[in-house]
Amino acid sequence: MKFLTSLLSSSVLVLYCNASVQAALADVSRIFHQTPQLNQFEICQGGGCAEVSSALLTSLEWSAVSGIFNHPAKNAEDERKKIAQAIGVLEDLVGRKVGTSADRAGTFDNAGYPGQQDCNDEAINSTTYMRLLKQQGLMPLHEIEDIRTRNFFVTGWPHSTAVIREIKSGERYAVDSWFYDNGHAATIVPFSLWKSGYMPDDSPIGKERTVKTGNPQK
Numbered sequence: 001m002k003f004l005t006s007l008l009s010s011s012v013l014v015l016y017c018n019a020s021v022q023a024a025l026a027d028v029s030r031i032f033h034q035t036p037q038l039n040q041f042e043i044c045q046g047g048g049c050a051e052v053s054s055a056l057l058t059s060l061e062w063s064a065v066s067g068i069f070n071h072p073a074k075n076a077e078d079e080r081k082k083i084a085q086a087i088g089v090l091e092d093l094v095g096r097k098v099g100t101s102a103d104r105a106g107t108f109d110n111a112g113y114p115g116q117q118d119c120n121d122e123a124i125n126s127t128t129y130m131r132l133l134k135q136q137g138l139m140p141l142h143e144i145e146d147i148r149t150r151n152f153f154v155t156g157w158p159h160s161t162a163v164i165r166e167i168k169s170g171e172r173y174a175v176d177s178w179f180y181d182n183g184h185a186a187t188i189v190p191f192s193l194w195k196s197g198y199m200p201d202d203s204p205i206g207k208e209r210t211v212k213t214g215n216p217q218k
Contacts, residue, residue, distance in 0.1 A: 027052050028124060032147075036128050036135075038062055043098050043128070044121040053098035061093050062136075069138045076141045076166045080173060083130065083139060083164070084185040087175070090129045092183035103182035106205035115182075119160045122178040123147045126162040126186060130175065142166055148174070150195050163191060179203040 027049045031042050039056045057065075068086050073079035095101035100115035117125070127147060133139045145163040162175040174194035177186040180203060187200055199205065 028120070031124055031128065036131050038132060038136075041128055041132070043094055043100070044124045045098065045100050045103075045115060045117045046121070047116070047118040048120050049124060055094050055097050057093060057132075064093065065089050065133075066136065066138065073141060076168060079139065079141045080164075080188045083133065083142070083175065084188045086133060086138070087126055087129050087177055087186040088184050090132075091125075091177065094125075095182045101182055105180045105184075105203055106178065117178075117182075119178045122176070123160045123162045126175050126177050130162065130164065139164075141168065142173075145172065148191070148195075150197070161194060164188075174198075179205065 027042075027044070031044065031049065031052070034042070036042070041055055043053045043055050045051045045053065065086050068082050068089065073082055091103075092101070095103065095115070098115070100117060102115050103117045124147065127144060130139065130144050134144060142164045145165055147160055148163050149158055149160045151158045159178070161178075163172055164175055165172045172191040173188050174191050175186050175188050176194065177184075179187050179200050189198055
C-alpha cells in the first residue's frame, strides 16, 4: 500500500524535523485515513504529529475559504493558485484555534516558539485541508495523492510534502506549506522540481530574521 511507504518515511523524517520527538505513527495513520468534516477534523503539531488537536470551522469561517473559489478556476494552474491561497487562510483560521499561529518556516531554531509544526505535520495538515476543499467541490481539476518524501539523508536532510495530481495532464505537484510561516500561501510546484531539492528563494528558512519583542532570540 502506497501510504505505508510514506508512513515509514515519516518515521525517519522525524529524526530531521525534530530529533526529540518520536513519530506518533498510529495518529498519523488514523488522521491520514479518516474523512475530515468541517465540524470535526484533527491537526498535527509538535513534530511527527506528537500532538493532535481537534478543530472545526464555522460557516462564516469557511466562507473566507470558499470565497477564494467564487470565480471558477480558468484552468488547472489557476486552481492550484487558489488551493495554495486557501491553505494559507486555513492555517490562519485553524492556527488561532489550536495554538499554531506562531508556527515559523522550517524546523531548526524554532524550538523556543509555541505551536511549531515540522514537515510531517505540515504535509498531513495540508492533505487534510485539501480533502475539505475536495469535499466541497472546490478542487474539480485535481486529485489528492499520498504524502511523499525526498532525500532520506542520502543527498540532504529528509523532507516531506503533500501531493496533488492534475487530472487532465496526469502531472503531479508538491503542495508544501513548510517553507513559510503559518498563514502564508502554500508552495505548489511540479513534483519533479520539488524532488530535486527545490526551496523558494524568498523563504525565510536559514536567513536572519527580525526578532519581535517577547519572542526568544533565534
